[in-house]
Amino acid sequence: MQNRILVSACLMGQPVRYDGRAKPLLHPAIERWQAEGRLVTICPEMSAGMKVPRPPAEIGNGATGEDVLAGKADVVELTGGDVTAQFLLAAENAVALARKTGCRYALLIDGSPSCGSGFIYDGTFAGRRQAGNGVTAAALKAAGVDVFSDREIEQLIDRLGQ
Template sequence: MILVSSCLLGNKVKYNGEANDNPLLKRYGRYMTAICPETLGGLPIPRPAAEIQSGDGHDVLAGKAEVKNAMGAVVTEEFRGGAEKVLEFVQKHRIQVAILKANSPSCGNKMIYDGHFCGKKIEGQGVTAALLMQNGVQVYSENDLDEDTLQRLIAMYKEE
């Protein structure tokens, strides 16, 4: 089984109440389990956009950075709580691969927004991506995949 960000499979869980439909992932959705860390953490749909302040997901997990929304409210605990619930699910089902939404403060695996709500990206991981990586899960984004790579991942893990 492969874990995938729910928004990538067309579920309207994105902060603005929309989805991030990914046709390739939707075509192979039967091999995936969809999850949204932010809603698992108790955040509503829609909700103000959020960004990690002064760091990335690893810093949030270490207590060195926080997550704030565009209104200035601290939502760190919701992001941490959602990430922890995702990790519990992953461990319970022995999931080894996740495909998460690029650039997200929860799910970004290589880049995230810089914390100033200006559209600028920095290197780093979102809170959930960081926690999964720290626990041995291979984390990809939709930008890392082509059909051959996705088929290879499915073949490796569909028996589990």
């Protein structure tokens, strides 16, 4: 079996984002990898029992996923609800799935407090981006999975040597 890739469900066209939408990534490599059976799809938040739609969430106080994993930051909803426990479970589920299915790579939607790997939002719900990883992206990286954002698919293709 060729290298397997964990991929955000929303990138595969599943309407699982907080707002009930998908954000499909249309690319010939996705189609090829899907036909080859190399893609393992997950929505970390859904795997942790979160509903769709759900209030938007951000990592508070300009912190990152690594801070959440270290117990130094929380993930909060726009409504004020603390969803840190769900995001930690989501990250654990993604790492467990990656290990179980042999995924050495992940292709995740950027900007998400879970899957973001190039940028996340700063916790103010004002649309301000900051560099950093979401909770799941940070956990996958810590587990040795190479994480790529949806904007980095060409780099993933290069990394796979295809």
